Amino acid sequence: MIRPLRRRHRRIISVLAVLLPLAFIAGIASRKSIPAMAEIPPAIRPAAPEFTHLIFEQNDLWGQFDITTRVYADTLPPSRLAVELHPQRYLEYPDLLVYWSAGAAGAAKIPPQEAFLIGVLSGREKGLFLLPAPALETDGSVILYSLAQQQRIATAALPSHSILSGGNPR
Amino acid sequence: MSLKYQAVMWNRQKKIYDSVLIAGVVLYLGLFSGLGAIFHPNATAETLLIRGFGTAALLLLHIILSIGPLCRLNPRFLPLLYNRRHLGVTMFILALAHGGFSIVQFHALGDVNPLVSVLAGETRYTSLSDFPFQPLGLAALLILFLMAATSHDFWLTNLTPPVWKALHMLVYVAYGLIVLHVVLGALQAETSPVLAALLGVGLAWVLILHLLAARKEKLPDEKTYPAAADGYVNVCAVSEIPEKCAHVALIGGERVAIFKYDGKISAISNVCQHQNGPLGEGRIIDGLVTCPWHGFQYRPQDGASPEPFKEKVPTFNVKVIGGRVWVHPQPNPPGTAVEPARIGE
Amino acid sequence: MPVMLADILILLAAIYLCIGLLFAIPFAFFGAGQIDPTARKATAGFKLIIIPGTMALWPLLAFRWLKGVAEPPEEKNPHRLAARGPENNPAREGKG
Numbered sequence: 001m002i003r004p005l006r007r008r009h010r011r012i013i014s015v016l017a018v019l020l021p022l023a024f025i026a027g028i029a030s031r032k033s034i035p036a037m038a039e040i041p042p043a044i045r046p047a048a049p050e051f052t053h054l055i056f057e058q059n060d061l062w063g064q065f066d067i068t069t070r071v072y073a074d075t076l077p078p079s080r081l082a083v084e085l086h087p088q089r090y091l092e093y094p095d096l097l098v099y100w101s102a103g104a105a106g107a108a109k110i111p112p113q114e115a116f117l118i119g120v121l122s123g124r125e126k127g128l129f130l131l132p133a134p135a136l137e138t139d140g141s142v143i144l145y146s147l148a149q150q151q152r153i154a155t156a157a158l159p160s161h162s163i164l165s166g167g168n169p170r
Numbered sequence: 171m172s173l174k175y176q177a178v179m180w181n182r183q184k185k186i187y188d189s190v191l192i193a194g195v196v197l198y199l200g201l202f203s204g205l206g207a208i209f210h211p212n213a214t215a216e217t218l219l220i221r222g223f224g225t226a227a228l229l230l231l232h233i234i235l236s237i238g239p240l241c242r243l244n245p246r247f248l249p250l251l252y253n254r255r256h257l258g259v260t261m262f263i264l265a266l267a268h269g270g271f272s273i274v275q276f277h278a279l280g281d282v283n284p285l286v287s288v289l290a291g292e293t294r295y296t297s298l299s300d301f302p303f304q305p306l307g308l309a310a311l312l313i314l315f316l317m318a319a320t321s322h323d324f325w326l327t328n329l330t331p332p333v334w335k336a337l338h339m340l341v342y343v344a345y346g347l348i349v350l351h352v353v354l355g356a357l358q359a360e361t362s363p364v365l366a367a368l369l370g371v372g373l374a375w376v377l378i379l380h381l382l383a384a385r386k387e388k389l390p391d392e393k394t395y396p397a398a399a400d401g402y403v404n405v406c407a408v409s410e411i412p413e414k415c416a417h418v419a420l421i422g423g424e425r426v427a428i429f430k431y432d433g434k435i436s437a438i439s440n441v442c443q444h445q446n447g448p449l450g451e452g453r454i455i456d457g458l459v460t461c462p463w464h465g466f467q468y469r470p471q472d473g474a475s476p477e478p479f480k481e482k483v484p485t486f487n488v489k490v491i492g493g494r495v496w497v498h499p500q501p502n503p504p505g506t507a508v509e510p511a512r513i514g515e
Numbered sequence: 516m517p518v519m520l521a522d523i524l525i526l527l528a529a530i531y532l533c534i535g536l537l538f539a540i541p542f543a544f545f546g547a548g549q550i551d552p553t554a555r556k557a558t559a560g561f562k563l564i565i566i567p568g569t570m571a572l573w574p575l576l577a578f579r580w581l582k583g584v585a586e587p588p589e590e591k592n593p594h595r596l597a598a599r600g601p602e603n604n605p606a607r608e609g610k611g
Contacts, residue, residue, distance in 0.1 A: 290516045
């Protein structure tokens with residue numbers, strides 16, 4: 001290199017040696033914790049104290065996903081049901097929507113047209129979702145759907161409605 | 171040295187260099203995808219590819235940026251410098267793949283032009299954690315494109331080496347943009363301390379190496395030499411110059427390489443015509459000054475490359491008095507023959 | 516960055532590169548050899564490999580080709596400028 005470029009080289013390095021470490025430290029210091037959806041809209045958010053009767057619990061309902069599933073009732077026999085999903089490992093999907101669908105829910109990429117959107121699930125956050133009224137009268141499934149990837153991630157069939165509406169603890 | 175341009179002037183060394191490079195890149199991408207699929211079973215193939223190409227480009231950029239200062243600090247690293255341009259082009263291709271897959275994955279599914287989406291999709295410039303990091307990556311990619319596209323010797327010759335070098339020094343701007351792109355992008359979501367530590371170590375390594383090399387480079391440019399009445403400057407003792415090697419001194423605004431060989435002393439400009447490599451750090455091989463960077467050769471007596479090559483560098487009048495070497499600071503036109511000074515006369 | 520500004524920037528870049536590509540093809544075959552004699556006997560691989568760079572730097576190359584430049588310029592460094600003598604060295608002339 002010629003002398004003017006050696007000088008320019010030294011100046012560039014001196015500037016980078018100051019600016020880049022500062023930017024690096026500032027960038028790392030400003031990191032937020034992993035964003036997780038802790039709140040779901042009030043309209044579909046069941047108030048936890050209302051659902052005190054555990055009527056179903058299982059750990060292996062979701063195939064490869066390690067999610068504990070619990071169904072709670074508000075009274076016995078139930079007038080309303082809520083399903084609690086508790087991922088035991090971090091769910092690496094953004095915008096995970098939770099649907100309840102009557103019947104076996106099929107295997108199509110998107111949830112059936114008549115499925116009910118009951119909330120969102122994120123990271124390892126425990127979510128309690130109010131099941132729609134038909135869940136007391138018909139068998140149904142819970143579906144996890146990734147909005148970002150536009151595909152169904154997993155489906156779990158809930159116990160039959162007769163068990164759930166009977167409110168017999170398992 | 172070339173008489174006609176080819177896409178690549180292949181030789182054995184370049185073939186070995188490129189084989190190792192390609193094997194390394196393929197191995198890295200294979201390992202990254204394989205381990206990624208095991209440890210992140212929920213990650214899609216596109217996500218693994220985006221991360222694999224991005225990290226491969228970042229790692230290669232750190233290697234590329236280390237080569238220059240390592241060679242200044244220790245000539246044993248010079249073989250790595252020989253084909254550095256192929257490293258640069260490979261790095262650009264990896265970065266382009268990273269950018270291309272990212273644009274398709276994150277910007278191509280909407281009804282806005284994907285590039286407009288990259289530039290205008292995020293506008294929180296006042297927030298560090300939500301800073302639009304993707305335009306930073308795009309700007310770096312443009313610089314890397316300009317460098318890769320002009321890496322052939324045709325551009326070096328037609329832009330002239332100082333302009334070409336200045337253009338390619340934009341790599342430091344690209345590096346700064348890429349560090350910001352990673353810190354404000356991937357490292358905001360990936361909160362593992364290992365990833366931040368790896369980038370921190372890489373950054374410290376590149377900066378410390380460059381500062382050490384800059385300090386070493388500064389010394390020869392600061393020394394001045396007193397001139398006698400006839401204009402000649404007293405540079406050094408003959409005994410200070412190793413046989414078939416050079417003493418380098420800043421004379422006439424630039425470094426001069428003063429070679430000792432076969433009982434003679436000759437002085438030529440230190441600046442190789444090819445890529446401005448430091449001729450004075452090379453040796454005399456087969457009677458010719460040989461540039462340590464790419465092996466361009468010049469006769470020490472007239473600064474001209476042997477036929478059929480046409481490269482020429484300025485020469486300097488030189489004399490030896492009482493065991494001291496005196497050089498006239500007025501350079502002769504490139505290729506001007508100058509009678510070497512005889513040692514002991 | 517506002518969407519309109521992004522739109523304009525991308526449109527200008529696309530126009531610049533399209534003109535560059537149209538220019539690059541004749542330049543690779545004829546222009547390169549005109550401004551640099553070493554490129555006259557160049558291989559097909561060379562012609563292909565200079566296309567991206569030509570797309571980026573076409574205004575400079577078009578200027579040289581139109582002007583009839585027949586040799587690459589000589590680099591400017593302190594030794595070469597001083598070796599040309601004061602008449603060819605504005606820096607020296609300026610200092611008298």
